[in-house]
Amino acid sequence: MAARRTEDETPAFLQVLGLENDASAREIRGAYARQLKQIEPAAQPQAFQELREAYEFALHWVAEDAKPAMQAEPATPEGIRQLQHADTQATARAMLEEFKQSMSGQPPRDTEDARLRLRATLDDPQLQDLDARFTFEGGIANLLADGWRPGHQHLFGPAILCFEWRTDRPRLKAYGHAGAIIDKAIGELEIHQTQPAARREEQRDVIRDLRRETPPTHGESRYSTEYMRQVIASYPNWLRVVTNTASLAQWQEDGVVASRQSRSNALRKFGKALGILVKLLLVLVVLGVLGWAWLSEGETMPHGTGLSATEQDHAPGRIVEGTLGLPAASHGDVRK
Template sequence: MAAQQRPEGETPSFLQVLGLDNDASAREIRRAYARQLKRIEPALQPEAFQELREAYEFALHWVAEDIQPDRNDDPATPASMRQSLRAGSQATARAMLDEFRQSISGQPPRDTEDARLRLRAALDDPRLQDVDARFAFEGGIANLLADGWRPGHQHLFGPSILCFEWHTDRPRLKAYGHAGAIIDKAVGELEIHQTQPAAQREEQRDVIRDLRRDSPPKRGESTHSIEFMQEVIASYPNWLHVVTNTASMAQWHEDGVAASRRSRADAAHKFRKAASVFVMWLLVLLVAAVLGWALLSEAEVVPHHAGASSPGAISAPVQTAAPHASSVPSLRVR
């Protein structure tokens, strides 16, 4: 938006807080807010942060609606006007967020371009032309992403960074508390990832895609070890919390430990069973060996019959018994 010329005169206090004058543009307001925010720690200086935030939002509202305060009026505090607009703006933002969440839950974005078009359509809705409503809607998107990965969030994160200028105005994320801190770190981790060599980025992207599976990759589907997956998660904890399911790693590790225990138990059972079979067969073979040895020993013993002479023995002279007298014929002398 080009800078809009404002009437000369006293500069409104909300512009003074930002260090701007009457002709400040929306871009200059955002840049001034980012500079001032770097000097404030919201948790330690809540009042200063609230004053800066109100000045920033009212300044954007002032530019968008071309509000020009009367020079004779005291523009001391924008808080009173904010109070009158806040309830309606927040209700509008909640309604828009509900519609957007239902849209991406029922039909997750197919890719980054699909997510960008949906987000752009929501931001172009006339209901979000109100600065407070737009601010609340932005915070709702930050909370949606910081709550953790859901299908389609990997496509929504990049367009959200660009549409809300989180990459150039990261300090503004402090306004969204814990969710803003997560998104701020996630943006920083994404920038680190993008500085890696192309081959390394692609290898890490493979891990990120694997983590979106409902079950761990089967053997041969992934060449990455569990240790490498854990290393990638440790390198980008916040970014991966937004764009993938890091809880899968813990579940897969737990399942792997359980499977390893079952495998060891099964192996021990099979070993005991095999050992018992081996011992049984060993006993059978031992008994068979003993019996075979005994039979072989018995077969080698040759029996000696009565009256038989052993080879090489000297035979005793055989004495012929004299014939019995009754059996010898009598001789007659003539």
């Protein structure tokens, strides 16, 4: 390889990448991938643009500097092939890291947004090499199989179409465990799509709720936790890609705590209501006893005969003058 520039000054684009004058293309790609992990393209667009430009300038600089060496030092076909393979692998990994940062920094709004992003990356000239494309495709398979993140539900469909996974399922075997998960997920998606419309809509309610940070309330949920568990058991691989199935365990734990609190609150309310009822019964009992005592006392008191004075004079058993053999006083006696 031709001698690199030996002056002390390091180009600005290499300084951005934290590299020296003798950096290789592989080192440039590695530095780019490392720094890209520390930047969120959506939140730091200027920093991302600066890093991207430094990366492209550095690759161009290395390529131009290497031309005389390639002409002066003949290389074997195998050596050239290995160098090219290493470069394409590094390129694909760097582009994959860039795509992942874009997904996490600003998740796609819908399936069309995800499709346009994926298509734009695949159309990049650096991914036209078959080795680079294979590496990038495997990285997307691993990204999806590793578990749901916001936006993955929109990426799964475009990835199936762009990489032709549905029509060429055997190729997924090349990606090992991740490929096996994606293959099973596609099969489960097809089973879901054969369900009646009403059943699909019920299952979509579960799928949407599994992406929420908090569980649906009792009033919001139109299904039981047991039904959610059944849906997850029916599509374990597909839901692993498009939902956060780990939410179910947390929601169940939260549900147990909430149920205990609800029972405790219900018992406290019942105790208060029971106390009030007992007090009311005691008041009623006291009032009843007082009423009974008052009525009983009224029955033992002497009552009038209810007869007029004349009737009382002639009533049987009444002692009046002229009875019992006693002479009645005459008017004359009185006058005397």
